[in-house]
Amino acid sequence: xxxxxxxxxxxxxxxxxxxxxxxxxxxxxxxxxxxxxxxxxxxxxxxxxxxxxxxxxxxxxxxxxxxxxxxxxxxxxxxxxxxxxxxxxxxxxxxxxxxxxxxxxxxxxxxxxxxxxxxxxxxxxxxxxxxxxxxxxxxxxxxxxxxxxxxxxxxxxxxxxxxxxxxxxxxxxxxxxxxxxxxxxxxxxxxxxxxxxxxxxxxxxxxxxxxxxxxxxxxxxxxxxxxxxxxxxxxxxxxxxxxxxxxxxxxxxxxxxxxxxxxxxxxxxxxxxxxxxxxxxxxxxxxxxxxxxxxxxxxxxxxxxxxxxxxxxxxxxxxxxxxxxxxxxxxxxxxxxxxxxxxxxxxxxxxxxxxxxxxxxxxxxxxxxxxxxxxxxxxxxxxxxxxxxxxxxxxxxxxxxxxxxxxxxxxxxxxxxxxx
Ligand code: LLP
Numbered sequence: 001x002x003x004x005x006x007x008x009x010x011x012x013x014x015x016x017x018x019x020x021x022x023x024x025x026x027x028x029x030x031x032x033x034x035x036x037x038x039x040x041x042x043x044x045x046x047x048x049x050x051x052x053x054x055x056x057x058x059x060x061x062x063x064x065x066x067x068x069x070x071x072x073x074x075x076x077x078x079x080x081x082x083x084x085x086x087x088x089x090x091x092x093x094x095x096x097x098x099x100x101x102x103x104x105x106x107x108x109x110x111x112x113x114x115x116x117x118x119x120x121x122x123x124x125x126x127x128x129x130x131x132x133x134x135x136x137x138x139x140x141x142x143x144x145x146x147x148x149x150x151x152x153x154x155x156x157x158x159x160x161x162x163x164x165x166x167x168x169x170x171x172x173x174x175x176x177x178x179x180x181x182x183x184x185x186x187x188x189x190x191x192x193x194x195x196x197x198x199x200x201x202x203x204x205x206x207x208x209x210x211x212x213x214x215x216x217x218x219x220x221x222x223x224x225x226x227x228x229x230x231x232x233x234x235x236x237x238x239x240x241x242x243x244x245x246x247x248x249x250x251x252x253x254x255x256x257x258x259x260x261x262x263x264x265x266x267x268x269x270x271x272x273x274x275x276x277x278x279x280x281x282x283x284x285x286x287x288x289x290x291x292x293x294x295x296x297x298x299x300x301x302x303x304x305x306x307x308x309x310x311x312x313x314x315x316x317x318x319x320x321x322x323x324x325x326x327x328x329x330x331x332x333x334x335x336x337x338x339x340x341x342x343x344x345x346x347x348x349x350x351x352x353x354x355x356x357x358x359x360x361x362x363x364x365x366x367x368x369x370x371x372x373x374x375x376x377x378x379x380x381x382x383x384x385x386x387x388x389x390x391x392x393x394x395x396x397x398x399x400x401x402x403x404x405x406x407x408x409x410x411x412x413x414x415x416x417x418x419x420x
Contacts, residue, residue: 002281003033004366006327011366015395018286018325022364025388025399027288028305030375032062032400034070034393036282037371041074044274047256051263051270054120056100058238058275059085061372066391066400067279068092077120079238079273083110090117100235100271102149102199104129104170111136111144120271121145123197123235125172130185137190146185147195147235150178152216156201156209156239159316165200165213172198178220182229193229195268196221199237202276207250207258210239214262221266234263235271242280244319244369252277276372283371285310285387286325289363290342299337301359306341307348308381310367310374314347322350325364328357339365343382375401380409 003014011018013033021031045055056077059068063085068078069092077098078089089099096117101110104125111133114122124130124146137144151172154165164171173181185191200213214236221231236259241249263270287305294300312318322339334355341348350367359365378386389401 001039002036003039004036004284004368009327011323011325011327013284013392013397016392016397018366019364021390021392021397022286022288022325024397025390026403027286027364028303028309028387029286029403030283030370030387030389031286031397032064032067032279032283032371032389032391034391037067037070037278038074040278040282041071041076044252044272044277045075047252048259048270048272051256051260052268053259053270053272054098056098056120056271056273057278058273059089060376061275062279062283062374063088063376064389064391064400065092066389066398068094070391071278077271079275083107083113086110086114086117086119096120100273102197102273106133108132108136112140115140115142115144119145121147121194121233121235123147123149124185125149127173127181127184130181130188130191134188134190138188139190143190143192145192145194147197147233148173148178148181148185148193149197149199149235150217150220151175152198152200152213154200154209154213154216156204157206158201158203158239158241159318161316162203163201165198165209175216179223179227182224182227186229193231195233195235195271196224196231197235197237197271199273200239202239203241204239205241205247205249207254210236210255211258211262214258218262218266221268232269233271234266234268235273236263238273238275238277240274240277242276242369242372244280245321278372280369280372283369283374285367285370285374287365287367289359289361289365291361292359298353299335301337301339303339303341303350303365305350305367305387306343306382306384307345308343308379308384309341309387310350310370311377311379312373313350314345320350320370321368322354322356323366323368324357324359325366332357343384383409385409
């Protein structure tokens with residue numbers, strides 16, 4: 001459920017009509033709904049009521065400071081994958097003790113930053129990383145709390161570019177080596193083993209791969225404990241899918257049930273890292289139709305947003321629903337159109353032959369389910385400034401990221417003295 005609906009024939013975010021925001025900030029822009037973020041967080045958190053569970057929101061999905069502050073106020077922790085994300089989480093008042101640091105390539109500087117912040121744990125993904133972390137911590141006379149991320153060799157069934165739990169993916173420690181790596185960790189002076197971690201992919205629409213992965217983790221916990229390794233926490237990652245169109249992903253209650261089944265007998269603390277589930281349907285990208293053009297039977301609507309603003313369609317052939325901001329008259333006829341952006345690439349396309357009601361130049365369109373992996377993956381390709389982000393609550397809205405000027409972009413590029 002989300003809070004973007006037509007009110008008196010005009011799409012609104014909660015109680016704010018989208019055209020009012022468009023007038024104030026110009027198009028394109030991202031618009032997020034506080035009520036939707038809150039609802040998604042609460043539904044997920046409530047599914048784990050009574051469980052010893054910590055919800056560490058995956059900051060990569062949407063790292064806007066105002067979004068993080070909203071979630072921090074609800075009690076969320078954070079899953080971060082860079083020093084930058086760590087600093088964002090801390091700036092948004094998420095305490096270090098609720099922050100997990102994931103990712104295959106943490107630098108020594110990032111490790112030190114995370115030790116300074118006294119984070120909950122590092123999810124370590126290789127023997128070499130373990131050695132580096134131990135060295136950084138030992139030098140400070142500390143021990144870094146560590147969970148080893150395992151690679152369970154399970155195909156999550158999600159898009160190949162966002163599946164992370166197969167043997168051929170770069171993530172985690174290969175199944176056969178896990179025990180050896182725990183033994184290595186136990187012998188290192190700067191490491192304190194606290195748990196085990198797994199994350200098999202994103203946008204999962206089926207519980208079976210989760211179940212298989214969690215069962216493998218549970219089996220390992222037994223084996224590792226028998227060898228004397230203190231496994232107190234199971235970090236089960238994120239990945240629960242959301243509806244972009246007519247998909248019917250498992251609900252958080254069903255997901256929580258399998259988590260409980262697996263972890264309760266172990267008496268582990270559970271960490272969960274949902275990203276898309278919290279932010280995906282809490283955001284839209286609003287764009288304006290610039291021109292219409294027909295070319296050998298294809299009808300193109302050229303809009304002012306492009307692949308640099310929302311990369312998902314170009315990168316993963318992802319489907320995003322597109323709706324006119326002014327509600328189409330009942331019975332208005334749909335015809336197939338291509339919704340494309342101004343970037344000079346054929347992949348700059350939000351929809352192909354999509355049946356849509358008539359669109360005229362100047363019309364506003366909403367690209368739905370853009371709250372996760374939207375603004376965070378944007379670039380300035382074609383020197384298109386990053387688009388603003390707006391957060392709505394009730395009948396109020398605020399710009400939570402401003403649109404940079406081209407002057408500001410150029411100012412980052414000093415001319416060397418020999419060219420002056
Ligand atoms: N934990 C870890 C270790 C992750 O790598 C990820 C996502 C998450 C949690 C959050 O997963 P979620 O609950 O959001 O599915 N850019 C892609 C998605 C990449 C996901 C990467 N890892 C997309 O637009 O679909």
